Amino acid sequence: MLFEKAASKMNYDFREIEAKWQKYWAKNETFKASNHSDKPKFYALSMFPYPSGAGLHVGHPLGYIATDIYARYKRHKGFNVLHPMGYDSFGLPAEQYAIQTGQHPAITTEANIKRYREQLDQLGFSFDWSREVRTSDPNYYKWTQWVFIQLFNSWYNQKSDKAEDIEELVSIFEKEGNTNVQAACDDDTLLFSAEDWSGFTEKTKQEILLKYRLTYLADTEVNWCPALGTVLANDEIVNGVSERGGHPVIRKKMTQWSMRITAYAQRLLDGLDTIDWPQPLKDSQTNWIGRSEGASVTFNVIDNLDTERSRSDQNVISTSLNHQHQIEVFTTRPDTIFGASFMTLAPEHELVAKITTPEQKEVVDAYVEATAKRSERDRMADVKTISGVFTGAYAEHPFTKEPIPIWIGDYVLASYGTGAVMAVPCGDQRDYDFAKHYDIPIPNIFEGIDISEEAFADKANTIIADSDFLNGLPYKEAVTKVIEALEKMGQGQGKINYRLRDAVFSRQRYWGEPFPVYYVDGMPQMIDLQHLPLELPEVEKYLPTETGEPPLGNATHWAWDAKNSKVVSNEMLKQVQQDGHSELNSESYEGVYPLELNTMPGWAGSSQYFNRYMDPHNDEAIYSQEAIDYWQDVDLYIGGSEHATGHLLYSRFWQKFLFDKGIAPKDEYAQKLINQGMITGTSIFMNYADFNVLFKIKLVEVHEVEPIERESESELQLLVQVFYSKQEECTFDNVKAKFLEQAKQKFVSSESIKSYSLECTVTGGAFFEEKRRVPYSSVDPISFELDFRKLRKNEFFKNAISVAPTVHRFVGTTEVEKMSKSKLNTENPDDICEEYGADSLRLYEMFLGPLEQSKPWNTAGITGVHSFLKKLWKLYSPFMDGSLSGVEAEPSAENLKTLHKTIKKVEEDIENFSFNTSVSTFMICVNELTAQKCKSKLILEPLAILVSPYAPHIAEELWERLGHSESIAEATFPKFEEKYLVESTKEYPISFNGKLRFKLELPLDMGKDEIEAAVMAHEKTHAQLQGREPKKVIVVPGKIVNIVG
């Protein structure tokens, strides 16, 4: 008993140690950050997770561990560290679960968060949990709604290049109309004067302002699925039907909220130069924004064929006047305008119906209808098929005045540019292919270029020919000249086009932030801040209503009483609508209006959470000025690259907006960002079509004809091949049933037997006919041999039949894939924590490879880091068993060298986020100190601090056992001192013609010539040279010697 107790104190009992310190940190609020400090601030942030029902898998903590190491390191370095965590807790899975089970998403979400928290706590993160945020918490989304209102009340002034108050725009309108206003606004905004403005009705004014607001209502084309009553994202549609249920999907216009992110396109692009983010991520944002420079050109549509005919008769009639229709195109190659031989409109282009000639109407209508049926994604995926039809109409070339046929084709997308192109087949491959296909002329306007096979698109080597005033000019000059000419004619100007579209901000979902919006006379009104949050109403069903309204349409208590500023029953609404302001009804019915039924998208809540962490409980403001002045911005942000064009773009946009409004002090919120690589899982496949089942059967025959029933018992062993289709489960019952069926056919003759019974004992096993996934956790991580005991732990395989291992080995084939629950290749951190402890898991995740690289998960190597921790523990044992009893060994020079080498490397590694190499460094350090039998506190104390960011639990325990009563978290990071590393000699590699031949130890302070002399005098040098005279001797002091000859 006594012995056991002593042993447990001596052994590395990670379970006890980890639980102890996790409790200690929570109790002492070790990692609580203060908004006031004399220390410099450091804000370390991990992207907050969506709390899914599956819990964390080993891929999740990778980034958290990295952030945690850095945060703990910075704390050791004397920083006041903010390291918060929260949950992005609105989202689809909880809603879908609610649809299936009727359980409120809030309940599911709460349960999932609880599970996440347990798992996170287990890993020993230094989070300041007092600052936790949840996007689905009304106290949080109050401020999401508030930002929305700020956006609504703002417009983008292109003159000052920032967002400004909408009231200022109104006063400009009142003074001078909108003729001088340069704003990011809808394309169809008409010009008006101050007089016009004052003459507009209030509703018209509101309609006009909506065209300027940074969040606005617009008709947006969406993928509408009538059967599901919902809008689908592009990837929810497969082959034109819904992925779920296979219902038809149509493109439909819906009034939805949009965010005018395009106003910030240029600033989002420019800002990338100011932040330290990974280049691939910057590239993908750059591509997503998709800036292209060129010109917009207006082509006049020729009104009727008579005009055209008379022109071809050389009776020149001016056709540039009174054209009914104009087509505006965007081109990046205005220099090739003389090569334009046709135009193509997107089938959805509004002019299609107007300009199509009666003769062509039928084919055009058919084509338009056919394309409408295809989703945009389908159209884009199908690049090879060329299709289009001629409208019968012609446009006039701005310079040559020649008629140009107008076609429609689905290779032109309505959503990019103006939905119309001037087709220059000689300079664009798509135009070229289209022209070839429909036999349209392909004029060549390039000097010395053969275009008989393909288009020529190389701007750099372009010399324009056959183009009137552009002849002989290279690309750049030609562009300038054309734009000048077009501007003079009023038929075009230089233009910068962006691929980036305004972001649709409405979702027909339940589990999201409600808009703080009600409608008076169809115009949106914002609810005042003091009445926020506008909380999600309760609903009976989480599906869209029968009339196709979003789920909030099911709410019975969802109308806004503007007078009393509160949510009231829909009954009140109906009353008012039916009766108007009738005197029959009491006053309270007045001023009740419908509330918005859409909710905000997933990215709304995540677009400003990093700021809210600075002051998460503030009920008066999104955060106090004081808090943001102190914390400023995120110093280190770690998360996955899959958010490159979603969250990471939208949040930059919101931040820039908050900056413009003076609410945030920085216009980029994260100076440094790192993408952790994906941890891929190893999927295991079993494939045993030919494996047999060995059964023992007992056959009881009962013969009808005999007077006395005779029981005959025969025990048979037989091999039966059991085949399984993919759908069938490999359970004992399934196998047995199949076996009995076969046995019956084989052994029971129907004539003599009245009845029979079969029993079977399984002595063999059965497996699958086809390649089938089995859980990664059920195989040996090295041999991939299946372990049936482990397999049966998985619910799906709980009845799987095993075979004695001596009979047959089941070895799986492997495939590396993204980790996901459905692929059965996830690895649960809990199991690893249980077996090896959190410190082992933390070290191992870092040891796996470079943080940013994607890497396969394999538990095989975890024993390595675990035994490292045991060795580390052992190193400190003299301080635990009392054997040292106060005697303190002075550190040897060797000890100091090892320590300082480690300090230097680990510090460099952390600064460079090269966590995998510091784990190696620790291993080397511990191996060396063990070999040196180091017993010095002066070495072991700093070592504990070095290890503490990586393996905080063991570090705390060792620190305590060294006699400290305070947490190691605030201990000062050891200072590297060069003096301990100074060497007096160097083992020079001596190479001949670049090949290493031998090594020679020489003093480091030896000069070049001395080294050469020493090397040349060496006997091995003579042996190598064999009397030859070296041509050259290269000596790099402190590095290498190379002898050429």
Next chain:
RNA sequence: GCUCGGAUGGUGGAAUUGGUAGACACGUUGGACUUAAAAUCCAAUGGCCAUUGUGGCCGUGCGGGUUCAAGUCCCGCUCCGAGUACCA
């Protein structure tokens, strides 16, 4: 197609500015301890050839080049991964 990554032993991966390729760990093999197993410890471990010892040759996806010296720099490919996709 375009953009961006990447390719090093049986495996994950090391290798500051070009300067000893394969650190560290896993695995494997052999050994110690043990009745045995686990745990722990020790040794070997890129390939080929030779050998009493010493040694030699080849080796960082492929083909060239620059250099005293190339995993690292340059040119041309191949393959793999990620993102994006008719962007006018």
